[in-house]
Amino acid sequence: MKKIKVGIVGLGRLGRQHAENIAFRIPNCELTAVCSVLKEEVDEVQKQWNIPYGYTSYNEMLENKELDAIFIASPSGFHCEQIKQALTAGFHVFSEKPLGLYMEEAIEVQEAVSAHPNQVFMLGFMRRYDRSYMAAKKKIDNGDIGEPMFIRCYGLDPAAQMDNFLKFAKANYSGGLFLDMSIHDFDLARWYLGTEAKEAWAIGGSYSRSEFDELNDAETGAAMVRFENNAIGIFVAGRNSAHGYHIETEIIGTKGSLRIGTIPERNQVVVMNETGVVQECYDGFLERFEQAYLSEVEEFINCILEDRKPSVNVNDGVESTLLGYACKASFETGNLVNVQDLSIQLNEKAEDTPLLLT
Ligand SMILES: NC(=O)c1ccc[n+]([C@@H]2O[C@H](COP(=O)([O-])OP(=O)(O)OC[C@H]3O[C@@H](n4cnc5c(N)ncnc54)[C@H](O)[C@@H]3O)[C@@H](O)[C@H]2O)c1
Numbered sequence: 292m293k294k295i296k297v298g299i300v301g302l303g304r305l306g307r308q309h310a311e312n313i314a315f316r317i318p319n320c321e322l323t324a325v326c327s328v329l330k331e332e333v334d335e336v337q338k339q340w341n342i343p344y345g346y347t348s349y350n351e352m353l354e355n356k357e358l359d360a361i362f363i364a365s366p367s368g369f370h371c372e373q374i375k376q377a378l379t380a381g382f383h384v385f386s387e388k389p390l391g392l393y394m395e396e397a398i399e400v401q402e403a404v405s406a407h408p409n410q411v412f413m414l415g416f417m418r419r420y421d422r423s424y425m426a427a428k429k430k431i432d433n434g435d436i437g438e439p440m441f442i443r444c445y446g447l448d449p450a451a452q453m454d455n456f457l458k459f460a461k462a463n464y465s466g467g468l469f470l471d472m473s474i475h476d477f478d479l480a481r482w483y484l485g486t487e488a489k490e491a492w493a494i495g496g497s498y499s500r501s502e503f504d505e506l507n508d509a510e511t512g513a514a515m516v517r518f519e520n521n522a523i524g525i526f527v528a529g530r531n532s533a534h535g536y537h538i539e540t541e542i543i544g545t546k547g548s549l550r551i552g553t554i555p556e557r558n559q560v561v562v563m564n565e566t567g568v569v570q571e572c573y574d575g576f577l578e579r580f581e582q583a584y585l586s587e588v589e590e591f592i593n594c595i596l597e598d599r600k601p602s603v604n605v606n607d608g609v610e611s612t613l614l615g616y617a618c619k620a621s622f623e624t625g626n627l628v629n630v631q632d633l634s635i636q637l638n639e640k641a642e643d644t645p646l647l648l649t
Contacts, residue, residue, distance in 0.1 A: 390608025437546030535572030
């Protein structure tokens with residue numbers, strides 16, 4: 292069977308996990324090239340895993356005609372440009388979330404994907420490939436909870452990672468709490484509720500570290516969203532979860548409700564001693580979504596081999612970015628934001644000057 296030859300850009304926390312999955316855990320693909328701005332990262336991975344090609348220039352990697360697909364795990368601000376370049380060079384493309392940090396560039400990518408209909412494009416909304424989130428989707432589609440009309444999501448990063456995050460955020464603009472963290476929940480809400488956002492109101496603050504204020508970002512924030520079908524969404528995101536990585540989702544329908552990850556337990560061990568009854572929590576996204584990261588890459592490779600398109604597409608990237616952008620605008624101005632009006636406004640402005648929220 293043909294093996295899909297992949298080149299990956301970005302060898303950081305997630306890039307390395309994807310690289311390892313491609314190199315060792317998926318039989319019908321090969322990790323053929325690795326690329327990063329840091330030569331030491333390229334050298335280390337190339338040597339450790341015996342990878343044929345290593346690059347510190349993305350453009351040079353795109354000239355490698357042996358490759359079939361490009362995997363993008365660079366910081367969020369580079370995704371759009373790198374996706375467009377890879378599509379133009381004729382490759383299938385997988386990009387990490389978010390699609391982009393600005394609406395006009397996200398729309399440009401949407402146009403670029405449409406202009407290359409024979410190439411596979413997939414966005415890394417891996418929760419859609421997590422077993423529990425997939426099981427919940429089946430139950431909702433089966434009518435087990437009636438018509439879903441409310442979704443509540445918690446996306447909380449461990450406090451133990453806060454220093455690392457602040458270092459990352461100072462070096463690479465992440466888009467802020469709603470575009471960086473809540474974006475997964477916005478995608479899930481659209482997926483489960485089958486509708487788009489209509490209005491958004493978001494608030495947030497810095498409660499333990501002043502650096503978030505300096506970055507014009509929130510350490511913890513919450514958004515309330517009304518969807519076009521009148522369904523309600525409540526999205527809480529934060530960087531200061533004392534007990535660890537906590538991703539929780541509740542969906543209430545007209546005939547019942549379901550919850551995913553209410554207690555983010557690392558395993559089934561419960562310790563009972565003088566401190567009480569204790570269960571350990573996941574320490575981060577790599578541990579909680581290990582299976583989903585592998586399954587999404589398998590799906591991308593199978594789509595290329597079977598000449599079909601993945602269910603997570605560029606439109607999901609554009610719509611979730613729009614909602615993230617609306618929440619960011621609401622957080623910055625204190626106003627309720629009409630999401631569809633914002634979309635029209637952004638499209639009009641994009642034709643004149645790029646609109647950048649700082
Ligand atoms: N799906 C998820 O659950 C999830 C989780 C974490 C991160 N992410 C996304 O993955 C992306 C990477 O995040 P991370 O945490 O791995 O970041 P990171 O900082 O750990 O790694 C970034 C990597 O990109 C390299 N790099 C930086 N600028 C570059 C450039 N211009 N060209 C090529 N390489 C460059 C860095 O040297 C590093 O290897 C981000 O967009 C982030 O939003 C997604």
